[in-house]
Amino acid sequence: MATTVVGSRRRTRPHGIEARRRRVAYGLLTPGGLWLGIFFLVPVVIMAYTSLKSGGVLSGGFTFSWEFENYVTALSSRQEYFLRSLVYAATTTIGTVALAYPAAYWIAFRGGRWKPTLLFMILLPYFVSFVIRTVQWKFILADNGVLLGTLKDIGVMPDDFKVLSTWMGVIGGLVYNYLPFAALPLYVALERIDESLIEGAYDLYAKPVQAFTKVIFPLSMPGVFAATLLTFVPATGDYVEAEILGGPTTKMIGNIIQDEYLVQARYPVAAALAMVLMFGMVILTSLYAKFIGTEDETLAAARL
Amino acid sequence: MSTVVTPPPIHVPTESRATEPAPLRAKRKRPSRFVLPVYTALLMLYLVSPILMMILYGFNDIPGERQTPRFWGFTLDWYRNVFSDPSLNQAVRNSVMIAIVAAAIATPLGTTLGLALGRYGFRGKAAVSFLIFMGIAIPEIVLGSSLLSMYVQIRTGLGIHTILLSHIAFNTPFVAVVVRARVQGMDRALEDAAQDLFASPLMAFYKVTLPIILPGIVSGFMLAFVLSLDDFVITNFVSGQVQTFPIWVYGATKVGLPPLVNVFGTLLFAAGLLLALLSAVSQRKEAT
Numbered sequence: 001m002a003t004t005v006v007g008s009r010r011r012t013r014p015h016g017i018e019a020r021r022r023r024v025a026y027g028l029l030t031p032g033g034l035w036l037g038i039f040f041l042v043p044v045v046i047m048a049y050t051s052l053k054s055g056g057v058l059s060g061g062f063t064f065s066w067e068f069e070n071y072v073t074a075l076s077s078r079q080e081y082f083l084r085s086l087v088y089a090a091t092t093t094i095g096t097v098a099l100a101y102p103a104a105y106w107i108a109f110r111g112g113r114w115k116p117t118l119l120f121m122i123l124l125p126y127f128v129s130f131v132i133r134t135v136q137w138k139f140i141l142a143d144n145g146v147l148l149g150t151l152k153d154i155g156v157m158p159d160d161f162k163v164l165s166t167w168m169g170v171i172g173g174l175v176y177n178y179l180p181f182a183a184l185p186l187y188v189a190l191e192r193i194d195e196s197l198i199e200g201a202y203d204l205y206a207k208p209v210q211a212f213t214k215v216i217f218p219l220s221m222p223g224v225f226a227a228t229l230l231t232f233v234p235a236t237g238d239y240v241e242a243e244i245l246g247g248p249t250t251k252m253i254g255n256i257i258q259d260e261y262l263v264q265a266r267y268p269v270a271a272a273l274a275m276v277l278m279f280g281m282v283i284l285t286s287l288y289a290k291f292i293g294t295e296d297e298t299l300a301a302a303r304l
Numbered sequence: 305m306s307t308v309v310t311p312p313p314i315h316v317p318t319e320s321r322a323t324e325p326a327p328l329r330a331k332r333k334r335p336s337r338f339v340l341p342v343y344t345a346l347l348m349l350y351l352v353s354p355i356l357m358m359i360l361y362g363f364n365d366i367p368g369e370r371q372t373p374r375f376w377g378f379t380l381d382w383y384r385n386v387f388s389d390p391s392l393n394q395a396v397r398n399s400v401m402i403a404i405v406a407a408a409i410a411t412p413l414g415t416t417l418g419l420a421l422g423r424y425g426f427r428g429k430a431a432v433s434f435l436i437f438m439g440i441a442i443p444e445i446v447l448g449s450s451l452l453s454m455y456v457q458i459r460t461g462l463g464i465h466t467i468l469l470s471h472i473a474f475n476t477p478f479v480a481v482v483v484r485a486r487v488q489g490m491d492r493a494l495e496d497a498a499q500d501l502f503a504s505p506l507m508a509f510y511k512v513t514l515p516i517i518l519p520g521i522v523s524g525f526m527l528a529f530v531l532s533l534d535d536f537v538i539t540n541f542v543s544g545q546v547q548t549f550p551i552w553v554y555g556a557t558k559v560g561l562p563p564l565v566n567v568f569g570t571l572l573f574a575a576g577l578l579l580a581l582l583s584a585v586s587q588r589k590e591a592t
Contacts, residue, residue, distance in 0.1 A: 121352065
C-alpha cells in the first residue's frame with residue numbers, strides 16, 4: 001500500500017484553495033456515493049422492514065406489523081441449514097487455505113521468472129463463467145465418469161461410491177471456486193516477507209521447520225486472515241455448488257433463502273433469513289478480526 | 305482484494321535482497337526440493353481441469369442433444385451450429401450488453417469515488433470507505449435479497465433495468481478500489497508541478513493526472529465487465545423473466561446441458577484470454 005503525499009503540503013496552502021479542494025472532493029464523491037447509498041443501504045433498510053411484515057401473496061399481500069415471529073421462524077425451523085452452511089464454509093476455508101498455502105509459498109519464494117505465469121494461471125478460472133465451471137465438476141465427478149469410473153474399474157473404490165449429491169461434492173465445488181480467493185492474499189503476504197528475516201532465523205541455527213513456524217508463518221498471518229475471510233463469508237451464503245453438485249440432504253441456507261424469495265414468494269420470512277445471515281456474518285467476522293487483530297499487533301511489536 | 309486487509313508494514317530495509325542473492329537453502333540437493341514445485345504444478349492442473357473439460361466436451365459427439373459424462377468422439381458440429389438456439393443467443397446477447405452498459409456507467413462512478421478517496425481528506429471518508437468495503441465483502445445472496453426486497457417494495461417490476469441498476473451497484477466499489485490504489489501510488493508532485501507551470505487545475509488533471517491513472521481506470525472497467533458478465537447470484541434475484549448467459553446455463557443444468565454451452569463458454573474464454581494477453585503486451589510496451 002503506497003502512502004499518500006497529501007499531508008504536509010496541504011497545510012501550507014491558503015484557505016481559499018483548501019475550501020475549493022473540499023468542494024472538489026465532495027463533488028467527486030456525490031454521484032458514486034449516492035448510487036452506493038441507494039443500492040446498498042436503502043435496500044437493507046427495506047429488507048429489514050420487509051422482514052417484519054405479515055400476510056401472504058394469496059391473502060392480499062404483505063402488511064407491516066412488527067412481525068418478529070418471522071425471526072423466530074427463521075432461527076428455529078431453519079437452524080439446520082444455518083448450521084450446515086457454517087460447517088461447510090468452515091471446512092471449505094480450512095481446505096482452501098491448506099491447499100493454497102504451499103503453492104503460494106513456492107510461487108512467492110521460488111517462483112522466479114515463472115511468477116507472472118503462475119499468478120495468471122491462478123486467475124484463469126475467472127475467464128470461465130462460475131456456473132459453467134461448477135457444472136463441469138458435475139461431469140468430472142459423475143458416478144461412472146472419467147474420474148470415479150476409472151477408480152472403480154481398477155478397484156480403488158467401491159462400486160456404489162459417489163461424490164455428487166453428498167457433502168463431498170458440495171465442499172469440493174466450494175473449495176475449487178474459492179481457491180483463487182485464498183491463494184492471492186496468501187501470495188501477497190508471503191511475497192512481502194523480507195528474506196533477510198528468514199536468513200536471520202537460519203543464522204540463529206533455526207531448523208527449517210522452526211524457521212517456518214516461528215518466522216514465515218507468523219509473518220504471513222495477514223494473508224491467512226484475508227484468505228479465510230474472503231473464503232468463509234461468501235462460501236456461507238453460496239448456494240450454486242449445493243444446487244448443482246449436492247442433493248436434498250446438502251441444502252445450504254442460500255438454497256433456502258433463494259427458494260423462499262423466488263419460488264415460495266414468502267418475502268417476510270425470506271428477508272428475515274437474509275437479515276440473520278447478514279448479521280451473523282458481521283458478528284462472526286468482527287469477532288474474528290478482533291481475535292486475530294490483537295495477535296497481529298503483538299506480532300508487529302515482536303518484529304520491532 | 306488486498307485492500308480488505310492491509311498487512312502491517314515491515315520495518316526492515318529490503319536492500320539486502322537486491323545486493324546479493326542469498327544462498328538460503330538453495331544449494332542443497334535433496335529429492336524433497338521437488339515436492340513443492342510438483343505440488344504447485346498439480347494445483348494448477350486442478351485449477352484448469354474444469355476449463356479443459358469445458359473445451360474438450362464442446363467437441364463431444366454425443367448421440368443426443370444433452371451433454372454426458374462420457375466422451376463419444378470428436379465432432380465440430382456444435383461449432384458449426386453455434387447460433388442454432390435462439391434463446392441461448394438472446395441470453396448471451398443480454399449478458400454482453402448488460403456487462404458493457406454496467407461497466408460503462410460503473411467506471412466513471414467508481415473512478416470519481418476512487419479519486420476522492422485516494423487524494424482528499426474529508427469528513428465522512430470513513431463512512432464512504434465502509435460503504436465500498438461493504439459492497440465487496442457482503443455475501444452476494446444478501447445483496448441480491450435486499451435489492452429484490454427494494455424492487456418489490458417500490459414495485460419497479462423486474463427485468464433488464466433492475467439487472468443493470470444492480471450490476472452498476474456491485475461493480476462500482478471494485479472500480480473505486482482499483483482506481484484508488486492507482487491514485488495513491490501516483491506522485492502528487494507531478495500535478496503540483498503542472499500547476500506551478502500555470503496549468504489550470506482542470507488542465508493539470510487532464511494532462512497529468514488522467515494519463516497516469518488511466519491504466520487503473522481501464523483495469524477497473526475490465527474488472528467490472530467481467531464481474532457483470534459472470535454474475536449469477538444477484539442477477540438471479542433481480543432478473544425476473546429475463547435470461548442472461550449464467551442464468552440460462554443454470555436453468556439448463558436441471559434438464560441437461562447442450563454442448564452449445566461449452567462452445568459459448570470456450571469462445572468467451574478465448575476472447576477474455578486474448579484481451580488479457582493484449583493488455584499485458586501493451587503494458588509491457590508502455591513500461592519499456
